[in-house]
Amino acid sequence: MDYFFTEEQKMIRDLARQIAEEKIVPVRAELDEKEEFPREIMEVLAQSDMFGIFVPEEYGGLGMGALELCIAVEELSRACLGISTSYAANALGTYPILLFGTEEQKKKYLPDIAAGRKLVAFALTEPNAGSDAAGIQTTAKKEGDYYILNGLKQWITNAGEADIYTVIAITDRAKGARGASAFIVEKGMEGFSFGKKEKKMGIRASVTRELIFENCKVPKENILGREGMGFIVAMRTLDQSRIGVGAQGVGVAQGAFEEALKFAKQRVQFGKPIISFQAVQHILADMAIQIEAARSLVYSVARYIDSGAKDISKVSAMAKVFATDVAMKVTTDAVQVMGGAGYMREYPVEKMMRDAKILQIYEGTNQIQRNIIGQALIKEATKLTG
Amino acid sequence: MRIIVCVKQVPDTAEVKINPETNTLIREGVSSIINPYDMHAIEAGLQLKEKKGGTVTVITMGPPQAEEALREAISMGVDEAVLLTDRAFAGADTLATSRTLAGAIRKLGFDIVICGKQAIDGDTAQVGPEVAEFLGIPHVAYVKKIEEITEEKIVLYRMMEEGYDVVEAPLPLLITVVKELNVPRLPSLKGKMRAKKAEIKRFTHKDIGIEEDRVGLRGSPTQVKNIFAPERKKERKILQGSPEEQVEWLIEELKKLKCI
Ligand SMILES: Cc1cc2nc3c(=O)[nH]c(=O)nc-3n(C[C@H](O)[C@H](O)[C@H](O)COP(=O)(O)OP(=O)(O)OC[C@H]3O[C@@H](n4cnc5c(N)ncnc54)[C@H](O)[C@@H]3O)c2cc1C
């Protein structure tokens, strides 16, 4: 299918694909096996300007939008979801600065981010606050020129590897949902350290780790937006970045599908390539249908976001849910088409299946996405019925 | 530091076909790439620039479509590109090619010239050293490591069949490089965008200031009689005994081979 990309979008696709095929495919199995952070690949991505895609030109980026970022994410995910998670989490951590940063904050942080000199992480989740973000307990107390942070963030992608962290903490518990604020915390700030590194089922080339704040001193000018805007920052960020998770789904599904297709053409049983069996063809056909549908939705929503639309919550949730459910289904089917070979680590699809599962969980589980869609539908229904 | 990198556009296949009538390469219908060794030459140029400052200029002699190769080099980060293109350049052998390249390089000015070890189509590995001769500068071929470089001199590892030589040479000079030297970088998005718009300078024989009968087919003394893969003779004899015995034995052997 031709999605009528511009010259520049094609450039991004081609270069991301070249990086994926030449640099990522040869090392992905080893990175997964060793649970190793892909430093070298991050450097390649930096050198290729991939970290600057969505950063405005005045801060050293390419000044493009959600669609261009999705194109890059999709291509990287086609090769390795662990690596694309490290890459996409960087965007997730950067959006709060892009969307809410002051001119000084943008000037200070964005050029390094765009050039890939500094990696970013986004920290909302805590042991008692997953889907229920309002349950966060990390506090930030203003003392003179500083906010003093105390608490623990859990399961933070890029933790330890990143230089810049956007962190949501409670500044005034009495104010409930209006009592949180967002901060830029830099690695090396007093009282900021890293805890346990998780051992995961998939996306093992990405690092997931705790952030520990013990009287961590953050300069007061590092607050994003105003005090009390923490959840607004978090929700607007997630609305903006969620489409990237959809693109990850399309990419990993495409990668698994191609492996299954190749295999089905070559594998001979009962004297014929298994692709000649209609039952196998139908699995492959369903995979292809779902991927194309997911891709169309992801690109459409990305274009909608780039149009400057404000009501992106519902549609971005739709794209995230649909494309990631497709990813889980298609990667599982790819293993099925390949039989025992699909289950072996010698082939890449078992990893893709393990990896795909995370997409239905992070950046808001697919149940929570459906809640978001449900809420929006209720509002729409109210408009209709009064 | 003024760095010149010579690149050649070659067919993207190991199975280059040869026109049996003219004994020249059939290039039609095969997609083109930058000669793989020249990718390492570009990388070497960019790394030298990163270390020492200056500019990297790529040049190629070829048909108008060789511009693609130059744009690819720009997308990797080189500053400037020059295409030597002229009907008169067609049919050049290595001598005419080298004379033409050297003329352009002299015109551009240089501190160091970097070539690939050899082109995967022509395969002669002659152009680098010949360019150096035309320029009247020293050359070091098969460089696998650049150990040190200052304004006046350079220390290089030259690959040999067994091991390597450490060579110190004065600047300006020409080197030809092997794959062991580095890993060529991928292009960048900004580089690709720049490459799309970049102006490519074009030189004809007039711009270089060489007469028409010194370039291209007319400037090429070589005549291709036949092209074939040489048979590899594995036979080896190791001389033994006293130096006198060895010399006598060697003379006998050479007589047998009708070499003397
Ligand atoms: C590998 C990995 C990387 C991560 N990276 C980051 C990161 O970089 N930054 C960050 O802040 N967080 C990160 N997270 C956290 C992630 O966003 C949360 O795991 C996710 O939001 C779900 O929270 P939870 O795991 O606590 O699940 P829970 O909230 O405990 O949910 C458990 C189950 O209950 C369901 N459920 C909960 N509430 C409802 C409801 N109201 N309606 C219907 N179903 C419900 C959920 O859908 C789920 O199936 C990461 C997590 C993982 C596993």
Ligand SMILES: Cc1cc2nc3c(=O)[nH]c(=O)nc-3n(C[C@H](O)[C@H](O)[C@H](O)COP(=O)(O)OP(=O)(O)OC[C@H]3O[C@@H](n4cnc5c(N)ncnc54)[C@H](O)[C@@H]3O)c2cc1C
């Ligand atoms: C006898 C003979 C006749 C030929 N006749 C024809 C002909 O009729 N038509 C035709 O199209 N070709 C012809 N060729 C091919 C052409 O002359 C050679 O390809 C060319 O001279 C380069 O030689 P090579 O490929 O062996 O390069 P090598 O010497 O192996 O290349 C070494 C390095 O020199 C540099 N280099 C080589 N060529 C160029 C270039 N053009 N521009 C910039 N840098 C370069 C590169 O850095 C390269 O890595 C002929 C070659 C020979 C030997």
